[in-house]
Amino acid sequence: xxxxxxxxxxxxxxxxxxxxxxxxxxxxxxxxxxxxxxxxxxxxxxxxxxxxxxxxxxxxxxxxxxxxxxxxxxxxxxxxxxxxxxxxxxxxxxxxxxxxxxxxxxxxxxxxxxxxxxxxxxxxxxxxxxxxxxxxxxxxxxxxxxxxxxxxxxxxxxxxxxxxxxxxxxxxxxxxxxxxxxxxxxxxxxxxxxxxxxxxxxxxxxxxxxxxxxxxxxxxxxxxxxxxxxxxxxxxxxxxxxxxxxxxxxxxxxxxxxxxxxxxxxxxxxxxxxxxxxxxxxxxxxxxxxxxxxxxxxxxxxxxxxxxxxxxxxxxxxxxxxxxxxxxxxxxxxxxxxxxxxxxxxxxxxxxxxxxxxxxxxxxxxxxxxxxxxxxxxxxxxxxxxxxxxxxxxxxxxxxxxxxxxxxxxxxxxxxxxxxxxxxxxxxxxxxxxxxxxxxxxxxxxxxxxxxxxxxxxxxxxxxxxxxxxxxxxxxxxxxxxxxxxxxxxxxxxxxxxxxxxxxxxxxxxxxxxxxxxxxxxxxxxxxxxxxxxxxxxxxxxxxx
Amino acid sequence: xxxxxxxxxxxxxxxxxxxxxxxxxxxxxxxxxxxxxxxxxxxxxxxxxxxxxxxxxxxxxxxxxxxxxxxxxxxxxxxxxxxxxxxxxxxxxxxxxxxxxxxxxxxxxxxxxxxxxxxxxxxxxxxxxxxxxxxxxxxxxxxxxxxxxxxxxxxxxxxxxxxxxxxxxxxxxxxxxxxxxxxxxxxxxxxxxxxxxxxxxxxxxxxxxxxxxxxxxxxxxxxxxxxxxxxxxxxxxxxxxxxxxxxxxxxxxxxxxxxxxxxxxxxxxxxxxxxxxxxxxxxxxxxxxxxxxxxxxxxxxxxxxxxxxxxxxx
Numbered sequence: 001x002x003x004x005x006x007x008x009x010x011x012x013x014x015x016x017x018x019x020x021x022x023x024x025x026x027x028x029x030x031x032x033x034x035x036x037x038x039x040x041x042x043x044x045x046x047x048x049x050x051x052x053x054x055x056x057x058x059x060x061x062x063x064x065x066x067x068x069x070x071x072x073x074x075x076x077x078x079x080x081x082x083x084x085x086x087x088x089x090x091x092x093x094x095x096x097x098x099x100x101x102x103x104x105x106x107x108x109x110x111x112x113x114x115x116x117x118x119x120x121x122x123x124x125x126x127x128x129x130x131x132x133x134x135x136x137x138x139x140x141x142x143x144x145x146x147x148x149x150x151x152x153x154x155x156x157x158x159x160x161x162x163x164x165x166x167x168x169x170x171x172x173x174x175x176x177x178x179x180x181x182x183x184x185x186x187x188x189x190x191x192x193x194x195x196x197x198x199x200x201x202x203x204x205x206x207x208x209x210x211x212x213x214x215x216x217x218x219x220x221x222x223x224x225x226x227x228x229x230x231x232x233x234x235x236x237x238x239x240x241x242x243x244x245x246x247x248x249x250x251x252x253x254x255x256x257x258x259x260x261x262x263x264x265x266x267x268x269x270x271x272x273x274x275x276x277x278x279x280x281x282x283x284x285x286x287x288x289x290x291x292x293x294x295x296x297x298x299x300x301x302x303x304x305x306x307x308x309x310x311x312x313x314x315x316x317x318x319x320x321x322x323x324x325x326x327x328x329x330x331x332x333x334x335x336x337x338x339x340x341x342x343x344x345x346x347x348x349x350x351x352x353x354x355x356x357x358x359x360x361x362x363x364x365x366x367x368x369x370x371x372x373x374x375x376x377x378x379x380x381x382x383x384x385x386x387x388x389x390x391x392x393x394x395x396x397x398x399x400x401x402x403x404x405x406x407x408x409x410x411x412x413x414x415x416x417x418x419x420x421x422x423x424x425x426x427x428x429x430x431x432x433x434x435x436x437x438x439x440x441x442x443x444x445x446x447x448x449x450x451x452x453x454x455x456x457x458x459x460x461x462x463x464x465x466x467x468x469x470x471x472x473x474x475x476x477x478x479x480x481x482x483x484x485x486x487x488x489x490x491x492x493x494x495x496x497x498x499x500x501x502x503x504x505x506x507x508x509x510x511x512x513x514x515x516x517x518x519x520x521x522x523x524x525x526x527x528x529x530x531x532x533x534x535x536x537x538x539x540x541x542x543x544x545x
Numbered sequence: 546x547x548x549x550x551x552x553x554x555x556x557x558x559x560x561x562x563x564x565x566x567x568x569x570x571x572x573x574x575x576x577x578x579x580x581x582x583x584x585x586x587x588x589x590x591x592x593x594x595x596x597x598x599x600x601x602x603x604x605x606x607x608x609x610x611x612x613x614x615x616x617x618x619x620x621x622x623x624x625x626x627x628x629x630x631x632x633x634x635x636x637x638x639x640x641x642x643x644x645x646x647x648x649x650x651x652x653x654x655x656x657x658x659x660x661x662x663x664x665x666x667x668x669x670x671x672x673x674x675x676x677x678x679x680x681x682x683x684x685x686x687x688x689x690x691x692x693x694x695x696x697x698x699x700x701x702x703x704x705x706x707x708x709x710x711x712x713x714x715x716x717x718x719x720x721x722x723x724x725x726x727x728x729x730x731x732x733x734x735x736x737x738x739x740x741x742x743x744x745x746x747x748x749x750x751x752x753x754x755x756x757x758x759x760x761x762x763x764x765x766x767x768x769x770x771x772x773x774x775x776x777x778x779x780x781x782x783x784x785x786x787x788x789x790x791x792x793x794x795x796x797x798x799x800x801x802x803x804x805x806x807x808x809x810x811x812x813x814x815x816x817x818x819x820x821x822x823x824x825x826x827x828x829x830x831x832x833x834x835x836x837x838x839x840x841x842x843x844x845x846x847x848x849x850x851x852x853x854x855x856x857x858x859x
Contacts, residue, residue, distance in 0.1 A: 060761055083766070091764030098762075103755040106774045108852055117773075118763045153853040169763060290548070 009075065011036050011209040012057070012177055017069035019056055019233075026052050026065065027233045034177070039203055039210045041224035041241075043217060043256070045458040046429075049233035050213045054179045057211070058096060059086040074176050092122040095170030095208075099182035101163035105154040111138070111165045112150020118172045137168040141198060159322070160191035167198065174206055181213045188321035188485060193529040196223055215458065217260045218488075218531035221245060229253045245534050255460060261533050262463035263492045267474035270313040276447060276479050277310040277333065277365075282342035284328050302328040304503035305342070312446065315473060315480040317490035317511065319526070320500035326483050329500070330451055333481070334367060346447065363392045366440035370452035373432055376424040383420035386410070386439040393443060409438040412475070413468060430461035434468065441472065447479045454489055466493055487530050491515055499523045549856060553845050557838055564834040565617075569610050572827050578602075579626045582821040600626055613827065622828040627820045632828045635813065640832070642712055642725075643802075643809040647794040649722075649729035654737035655787065661737075662744025662783075667771060669749060677741065684738025693731035693804040700727060710806035728805045732798060736790045743786045747779035754778070780851050788844035792837040 010033040019027040027049050034040045042050045056067040059078065071078045073093060081089065090096075098104045106114060115134035119125055125133065135145050141164040154162055163183060170178055180199060184192035200223065203210045214220055220227055221241060228238040229252065237250040248254045284303040303325045310316050320326050332339050335357030344351045346361045366389060369375050376385050383406050390396060397405060407417035413434040424432065433453065440448050450469070454462045470493065472478055484490050490497060490511075497514045499507040499522065507520040518524045580596040581588060597603045601612070601623075616623055622632035665677040701709035707727050713720045751757065752775060760770040799811030810829055817825035849855045 058762060060758070087764050087766050089764070090762055096759075096762040098755060098759065100755050104759045106756045106760070106778070107854060108777050109774070117765075121764045155854045166759065169759070 010034060011038075011074055012211065013070065013072040014053070014057070015070035015072075017053070017056060017067055017071055019052060019061060019065055019067050021063070021065050025233055027056065027067070030056075030069075030230075030233070030235055032228055032235065032238070034209045034211055036176075036209050037203055037207055038226065039200070039212055039224045041220040041227045042211065042213045042230060043215060043220050043227060044230035045215060045256070045460065047232075048230040050215075050230055051181055052233070053230070054096070054181050054211065054213055057177075057179065058090060058094060059083075060090075088122065091118050091170075091175075092173050093175050094177045094179060095173075095175040097163070097166050097170050097178070097180040097183045099185050101159050101166055101186060104166050105162055107154055110151050110153055111143075111148070111157070112152075115165065115168050115172055116150075118169050122173055133172065134168070137172045138165070141165075141168045141171070142194075143168070158191075160187055160195060163187065163191075163195055164198070167195075167202075171202060171206065171208070175208060177211065178202070178208045179211045179213070182215070183212070184219065185214070185216070189487065189526055189531075190321065190529040192219075192531070196531075199223070216531065217257060217459075218533045221534045222531045229256070242534075257533070259459040259463040261488075262459075262466060264463075264466040264470040266315065266470050266493065266495070269315070269495045270311075270477070273312040273314070275309045276312045276314075276347060277481070278343075278345045278348075279306060279308050279329075279333065280343045280345075282306045282329070282332060282339050282344055284325075284332055284337070285340045286328075302503055303332065303339075306500075306503075306505050307342070308498060308505065308508060310447070310479055310481060313473075313477050313479055314496065315482065315494045317494035317497040318481060318483045318500060319485065319487055319490050319497060321485060321526075324500045325503040326500050327451070328503075330367075330449060330481075330483055333449065334365065335362065359392055363443060364445050365447045365449065366443070366445040367449040367451060368433070368436045368440050368453045370455050373424065373429075375436060376432065378424050380423075381420065382410075382422050382424065382435060385424065386420075386435060386442055388439060389443045405442055409442040412441055412472065413438045428461075430457055430465060433457060433461075433465055437465075437468065437472070441476070444476070445478070447481065449481045449483065451483045452485070453482075455484060455486060462489070469493055487515075487526060499526070549849055550846075553842055557842050560838050561835065564838070565614055565831055566610070568827055568830050568834065569613065572823050572830075573606060579821045579823055583626060600624075613824075617828070617831065623824045625817075625822055625825050627817075627822045627825075632825055635825065636810070636828060636832060639808055639810045639813045639829075641715060642807055643795060643798060643811065644836075645721075646725050646729055646732070646798060646807070646809065647791060649725055650732035650736065650794050651787065651791050653729055653733035654740055654790065657733070657737040658740035658744050658783075661741040662748060663771070663776075665741070665745045666748035666752065667768070669752075674745075677745075681738040681741045684734050685742075687735070689731050689735050690800045690804055692734060693728065693801055696727045696731055697804070710804070712807050724805075724807075728798075728801050728807060731801055731804070732794055736794065740783065740786055740790065744779065744783050747782045748775055751775045751778045777851060781848060784844055784847055784851070788841055791840045792833075795833060795836050 012032070012034040014030050014032040017027055017030040018025070030049070030053055032040065042053060044050055052061070055061050057071060057073075057078065059081065061067060067079060069079070073089070078086070078089070105111070112131055112134050115137060116127070116130040119130040119133050120127070131150060135150060138148060138150070139145060143161060143164050148157070148161070154165070157165065183199065184195050187195060196219065199210060199212070202208060212223060224241050226238065226240050227244050228235045229250065230236065231252045237244065237248075237253045239247070244253070245257070248257060282303060283301060283305055285299040285301050288298040288300050290297060306329060308316070318326050318329070331337050333344055333351060335344075335351035338352055338355070346365055349358060349361050351358055351361050351365075386409055387402060387406060390402075406420050410417050410419055415431065415434055415438070424435070427435065436453070454465050457465060466489070469480065473480060480493070482490060482494055494511050497507070497509065497511050498505050499514070499520065501522050507514060507518065507523045509519070514523060515527065518527055580593050580600060580602060584593055584596060594603075601609065613623065620633060622636065624630065625632050625635060628635070661677050665674045668674045697709050700706045707723060712724050715721045748771065752771070757770055757774060760774045761767070765773065795810070798809060799815060802809040802811045810833065814826060814829040817829065
């Protein structure tokens with residue numbers, strides 16, 4: 001942490017900033033101050049106005065939205081600037097880093113050109129000087145020239161490396177203010193830790209002020225000197241990090257905190273149950289593109305000799321970073337693709353037979369994906385959407401039974417049977433995920449696979465969905481395979497955890513044990529890198545509803 | 546990059562071979578014997594047989610296919626059954642009308658579409674955008690032969706700026722270009738309308754991309770961001786359409802060639818079909834296929850030049 005502020009006058013002042021659009025309030029009376037070398041975290045759920053605040057500072061509000069109030073950067077009034085003047089400020093005095101490193105860079109330009117562009121726009125430097133400064137900045141963010149020459153294209157870099165390039169572009173001219181909008185949300189935990197360290201050291205060494213936007217309270221508590229909590233376009237609570245966590249005066253802050261550390265109460269695991277899903281020495285290869293025409297194809301082993309057994313009623317977590325093979329394994333378990341070695345069986349029957357998913361088995365196994373909106377056809381009514389798995393049944397239920405089962409499934413996930421006639425756009429993100437669960441439940445499977453099923457949800461909604469999962473597991477004696485990159489979520493909803501790395505399962509043990517006494521160095525590394533919520537006395541944890 | 550090139554070249558050669566086989570078979574199975582057609586209904590069977598031997602029609606099909614193929618590779622397209630002149634010469638004369646016409650039309654449509662598409666995308670939803678979109682709607686809907694006749698009516702008959710048809714040859718290049726101007730405009734307009742729409746929607750897709758927001762955050766104005774980051778990314782779908790349009794222009798100009806009485810490839814193939822001049826039909830179609838495949842090859846190479854990801858994916 002950067003602690004004491006070196007300068008008395010704040011670098012950034014927002015005083016009573018309002019943004020309204022067609023009578024709808026986007027930001028209401030937002031007041032913030034941020035000093036040099038200070039990190040201010042703006043936190044809250046999606047739609048709370050965090051990103052809008054950042055865009056208002058940048059003068060890049062979408063459409064014809066305008067901000068009113070006072071917005072000062074280093075004493076200069078930003079709201080009275082013309083667009084041409086703002087262009088000179090953006091990139092020069094204010095740098096910005098975005099959430100999605102995979103798409104934030106122009107795919108057809110080299111990283112050197114993109115970093116140099118910031119310099120060329122704002123200074124009189126010639127092309128050569130700009131490129132040599134670009135090389136310096138890239139080295140500063142951890143991309144030295146010997147391994148990452150300026151001529152690299154974005155697609156040749158990993159997500160974390162791309163985020164470093166975006167940061168290099170933002171800090172190339174040593175701006176007074178750096179805005180980072182969810183800079184690590186799309187990254188793996190170990191990469192996240194590295195990027196957060198980089199941002200902290202930049203603030204300390206380059207003397208910038210950092211406005212960091214994140215929904216993740218654990219990241220906030222680790223990074224920020226001060227926090228502002230936003231809800232519905234307003235700042236509801238603000239203060240120095242430790243003090244704010246100790247007091248949590250606003251009920252919303254307490255709710256967020258409680259939801260972030262929420263533990264679902266799982267029913268006890270049935271003892272000595274029959275094996276339900278058996279994965280035996282499974283390997284999955286993908287052919288690689290040929291480098292020489294007609295040469296024999298090389299293969300990439302995405303899943304390498306994986307074995308585990310999931311017993312009836314058991315909840316297993318599968319964690320690992322992107323590219324570790326967890327999605328490939330999931331597709332193989334669902335019988336969507338053949339495996340090159342080993343067998344996968346559900347209740348003794350193979351999941352993949354005669355070149356397609358075995359329908360006998362698919363009936364007992366359903367899946368819930370991350371993106372609740374993308375997995376529904378927007379033109380069908382809910383009643384039709386959630387009965388899609390019926391095609392797996394040998395005998396289609398009649399109209400009356402269909403209706404009953406729709407009502408049952410909707411009630412089971414906390415929705416109303418009347419919702420069957422609505423379209424998907426009428427539901428919020430959390431409700432959509434409830435519908436996805438209802439769709440999985442409707443043919444009464446024994447196993448549900450959750451593939452990053454709560455990763456896109458806000459913390460309070462996530463807590464509710466986790467509770468729902470625990471309830472359903474109790475009520476219907478369901479088994480879960482819970483796939484996630486988020487270690488804290490896996491911890492609350494599983495009995496056993498498998499840690500996957502480079503296609504192999506490196507650790508397999510009871511959840512509590514893996515988290516408290518990890519055996520494999522990689523597991524320890526993952527746990528160390530994961531940001532943690534500050535320890536708050538238990539009486540604070542019980543937020544009023 | 547080299548692998549990419551080799552792969553594209555291999556597929557080019559295979560496509561050409563497959564196309565030649567298909568063309569040969571289709572023309573061969575078409576009813577009508579050229580020899581009997583040429584000699585008329587009252588010909589004696591032995592006269593027909595003699596002509597068949599002379600034309601090389603009496604050897605087995607596979608032998609004729611290989612003779613045709615190897616001849617084409619060495620530039621010998623055979624003799625026209627009807628005119629008894631080398632096909633190569635006939636095609637070459639026509640080619641130097643059709644090819645410049647297509648290129649002119651293509652250049653014209655690109656010159657219209659790029660600025661119009663950019664203008665409409667940058668001012669999405671404005672009156673200007675709606676004006677451009679309305680005009681393209683009209684451009685797509687109007688049949689080009691009707692538009693061609695209107696051009697003749699206005700510019701040739703009333704204003705007398707251009708001649709109404711015919712082609713004076715390339716002895717005077719300026720005169721030749723002048724003769725091709727009205728046909729090129731008639732051909733280009735519907736193509737320009739389609740290309741404008743593609744350009745606009747490709748740019749609008751790109752404007753929503755995250756890297757465009759990054760470009761703004763660097764300090765680029767909206768216009769600079771489109772110019773420096775949007776255009777090149779929007780080029781891929783536009784190039785695809787340009788490639789398709791060129792093939793269409795080269796082979797599909799028959800009607801316009803009729804309207805302007807131009808001695809192009811379209812007219813040649815049309816006449817050859819009615820006269821059962823199979824060797825000419827085969828050769829012209831093969832030439833068109835060749836042109837289309839080569840243009841697509843060029844488009845593939847341009848893709849790779851524009852998008853580094855394609856170069857890497859070999």
